[in-house]
Amino acid sequence: MTAALALGDDALVLSHRLGEWAGHAPVLEEEVALANIALDLLGQARVLLSLVGDEDELAYLREERAFRNVQLVEQPNGDFAHTIARQLFFSVYQHLLYERLAAGDGTFADLAAKAVKEVAYHRDHAEQWTLRLGGGTAESHERMQRGLDALWRFTGELFQPVEGTGVESIGVDWQALRAEWLAAVTDVVERATLTVPTGRQSGAWQAGAGRQGLHTESFGKMIAEMQHLHRSHPGASW
Amino acid sequence: MAAVTAHQQKHAAAGMADRAQDAAQDPVRAAAFDAAVAADDRIEPRDWMPEAYRASLVRQMAQHAHSEIIGMQPEANWITRAPSLRRKAILMAKVQDEAGHGLYLYSAAETLGTSREELLDKLHAGRQRYSSIFNYPTLTWADVGAIGWLVDGAAITNQVPLCRCSYGPYARAMVRICKEESFHQRQGYELLLALSRGTPAQHEMAQDAVNRWWWPSLMMFGPPDEASAHSEQSMAWKIKRHSNDELRRRFVDICVPQAEALGLTLPDPDIRWNEELGRHDFGDIDWTEFQEVLKGNGPCNEQRLAQRRTAHQEGAWVRDAAAAYATKHATGRPGSTGTTTQPGEATA
Amino acid sequence: MSSSIDWPLWEVFVRSRRGLSHTHAGSLHAPDAEMALRNARDLYTRRSEGVSLWVVPSTAITASSPDEKDSFFEPAGDKPYRHPTFYEIPEGVKHL
Numbered sequence: 001m002t003a004a005l006a007l008g009d010d011a012l013v014l015s016h017r018l019g020e021w022a023g024h025a026p027v028l029e030e031e032v033a034l035a036n037i038a039l040d041l042l043g044q045a046r047v048l049l050s051l052v053g054d055e056d057e058l059a060y061l062r063e064e065r066a067f068r069n070v071q072l073v074e075q076p077n078g079d080f081a082h083t084i085a086r087q088l089f090f091s092v093y094q095h096l097l098y099e100r101l102a103a104g105d106g107t108f109a110d111l112a113a114k115a116v117k118e119v120a121y122h123r124d125h126a127e128q129w130t131l132r133l134g135g136g137t138a139e140s141h142e143r144m145q146r147g148l149d150a151l152w153r154f155t156g157e158l159f160q161p162v163e164g165t166g167v168e169s170i171g172v173d174w175q176a177l178r179a180e181w182l183a184a185v186t187d188v189v190e191r192a193t194l195t196v197p198t199g200r201q202s203g204a205w206q207a208g209a210g211r212q213g214l215h216t217e218s219f220g221k222m223i224a225e226m227q228h229l230h231r232s233h234p235g236a237s238w
Numbered sequence: 239m240a241a242v243t244a245h246q247q248k249h250a251a252a253g254m255a256d257r258a259q260d261a262a263q264d265p266v267r268a269a270a271f272d273a274a275v276a277a278d279d280r281i282e283p284r285d286w287m288p289e290a291y292r293a294s295l296v297r298q299m300a301q302h303a304h305s306e307i308i309g310m311q312p313e314a315n316w317i318t319r320a321p322s323l324r325r326k327a328i329l330m331a332k333v334q335d336e337a338g339h340g341l342y343l344y345s346a347a348e349t350l351g352t353s354r355e356e357l358l359d360k361l362h363a364g365r366q367r368y369s370s371i372f373n374y375p376t377l378t379w380a381d382v383g384a385i386g387w388l389v390d391g392a393a394i395t396n397q398v399p400l401c402r403c404s405y406g407p408y409a410r411a412m413v414r415i416c417k418e419e420s421f422h423q424r425q426g427y428e429l430l431l432a433l434s435r436g437t438p439a440q441h442e443m444a445q446d447a448v449n450r451w452w453w454p455s456l457m458m459f460g461p462p463d464e465a466s467a468h469s470e471q472s473m474a475w476k477i478k479r480h481s482n483d484e485l486r487r488r489f490v491d492i493c494v495p496q497a498e499a500l501g502l503t504l505p506d507p508d509i510r511w512n513e514e515l516g517r518h519d520f521g522d523i524d525w526t527e528f529q530e531v532l533k534g535n536g537p538c539n540e541q542r543l544a545q546r547r548t549a550h551q552e553g554a555w556v557r558d559a560a561a562a563y564a565t566k567h568a569t570g571r572p573g574s575t576g577t578t579t580q581p582g583e584a585t586a
Numbered sequence: 587m588s589s590s591i592d593w594p595l596w597e598v599f600v601r602s603r604r605g606l607s608h609t610h611a612g613s614l615h616a617p618d619a620e621m622a623l624r625n626a627r628d629l630y631t632r633r634s635e636g637v638s639l640w641v642v643p644s645t646a647i648t649a650s651s652p653d654e655k656d657s658f659f660e661p662a663g664d665k666p667y668r669h670p671t672f673y674e675i676p677e678g679v680k681h682l
Contacts (some may be wrong), residue, residue, distance in 0.1 A: 019317045019326070023314040023545065023549065024547070024548075024549045025337075026553025026554075027615070028337050028341050029341065029616065029625040030553075030556075031334065032334055032338055032625070032632070033624070034332055035331070035337070038330055039327060043327065047324070049323075056323060060321070080556045101291025124624070125624065128620060128624065131563070132559055132563040132617070133556070135566065135567075136558070136562045139555050140555055140556065161428050162317070177619060184374035219250075225297055226318060226319065228319060229320075229321045229379055230321040233437060236439075236440055237436060238321045238429075238433075282652070341612075341629060345612050345613040345614065348613065354592070355592045411612070418633075557593065560618075561617050563618070564617040564618035
């Protein structure tokens with residue numbers, strides 16, 4: 001069940017990063033919005049991880065190398081534009097993927113049917129903000145472009161086929177997904193008067209790295225913080 | 239979850255003199271106002287009201303709203319370390335609620351013609367307060383439970399009567415808030431129960447948290463009645479409906495059996511049932527500590543305000559961007575931004 | 587302090603379920619109508635309180651003045667014949 005783990009870890013890790021915004025958002029309304037997205041993702045993660053085993057054992061007792069999330073979702077929040085760029089890239093991907101899963105009859109169909117509605121909203125949120133930051137002030141435009149540029153090299157990994165029964169059994173066409181993703185992202189980015197980055201979508205040995213348990217340095221610190229308390233009390237229940 | 243504390247009522251009292259002045263200027267409306275309050279009718283935004291009543295309300299609602307958003311910090315401190323995914327979801331939802339409650343209250347304050355920006359500026363400049371309880375640190379996970387049980391518990395005790403506050407928008411906001419707060423208190427209690435019944439280390443963590451949060455929670459009700467003659471005006475206006483000591487005693491009576499059920503002790507050897515009075519006696523509160531924290535010498539005063547200021551300043555470019563975008567596109571944007579009328583007053 | 591522009595205020599109306607009308611839930615700030623709707627969704631329906639939302643710029647609402655309360659609303663008070671209970675019907679007469 002690698003697929004459940006991969007998708008579950010994506011949701012878990014991104015939820016955690018969004019949770020770091022609590023108390024730091026640019027405006028109160030956005031505190032509420034970001035928390036909603038984080039809570040949706042955490043809910044998805046719990047369902048997906050439970051397909052594999054005990055959700056808490058998986059979240060709190062695995063080592064860094066055993067996590068299967070893409071590197072994109074573990075990237076630190078940066079400024080608000082950076083977070084929105086990460087949200088845009090990921091939520092468009094997740095939306096397109098979950099639409100396919102929901103339409104199939106695989107293991108994830110039911111879960112995806114529920115999640116796809118949540119994710120559609122996340123995508124809308126990211127798109128609305130991309131438009132506003134891109135078309136807002138000179139400063140916001142520049143910051144948004146920087147966010148897109150900085151995260152672009154983590155987007156190639158999204159389209160590495162996820163191994164495992166669930167996803168493969170419904171036959172996700174990853175090349176088609178990639179093309180659709182690129183078209184959708186390009187559309188938003190251009191409407192936001194921004195430029196689609198032209199660089200490589202993955203580094204020299206990055207393609208598929210997160211899915212294989214190779215992460216970026218900040219991820220180790222992130223899960224150290226996440227797991228510390230749980231690990232300090234072996235066997236305790238909370 | 240803010241306590242309505244002493245210094246607000248001080249200001250209310252200062253308004254006593256103004257009140258006589260208001261009434262002299264507009265005796266008919268002043269009489270109508272007094273009659274409405276006496277009849278337990280609600281005062282609504284566009285109604286005539288004494289200036290001191292308005293000022294007192296704005297201050298109280300502002301302090302309450304500020305407390306909600308500053309109160310996010312001590313708990314958000316544990317979101318990234320919550321020890322199970324279930325607890326993490328609960329905590330995120332709770333901190334989110336606090337942002338929401340802040341929003342409801344700022345909105346209620348706006349019905350009196352004070353913008354959120356103005357109130358935030360005052361908070362950031364240290365000219366308006368928030369509940370002192372949030373100047374204590376959350377040192378362990380059990381503190382999240384103690385805040386839910388004791389701090390939210392004290393807040394609810396304070397706030398439930400405010401659902402009948404004489405000012406309509408405030409009362410309505412409080413109804414919504416109280417409904418949502420009861421989840422906060424229960425999750426805190428449940429969290430502590432799990433710890434208390436857990437491993438010895440967990441039990442100790444829970445007891446330590448209760449030891450640290452108990453007295454500050456009692457202080458949330460404000461100074462003793464004899465030292466707080468100022469609440470008289472607020473009581474008369476029905477902005478406040480019970481005295482500090484009355485609410486504090488009610489809270490102690492509620493907590494004693496709850497602590498027993500938790501298997502934890504309250505750090506006060508003087509707590510015992512007083513058969514004659516039909517309530518619990520309890521020990522003396524260290525008001526010096528209260529005054530010190532109020533003056534800014536609590537463990538986290540500077541840190542809390544600094545984080546709030548930073549978040550606001552670092553968010554300025556985002557707010558500006560969205561405003562600029564709206565101006566450029568002018569879709570569904572109401573007129574210009576600089577309205578001179580009081581926003582919100584029409585409908586609240 | 588920051589010099590950022592204050593976003594305008596919006597009034598939020600929520601339809602709690604189909605068949606009921608929208609009722610006023612509260613207000614919020616948003617830079618424009620699209621964001622106001624989304625903020626309203628996040629803030630006022632996060633406990634499944636609604637199935638439909640309206641957002642209205644606060645400045646677009648014209649309200650009656652409390653000073654006109656008497657002339658506006660009192661004249662309706664002495665016209666009980668507008669209410670069905672005003673009329674006496676013999677016992678036993680049905681469907682009326």
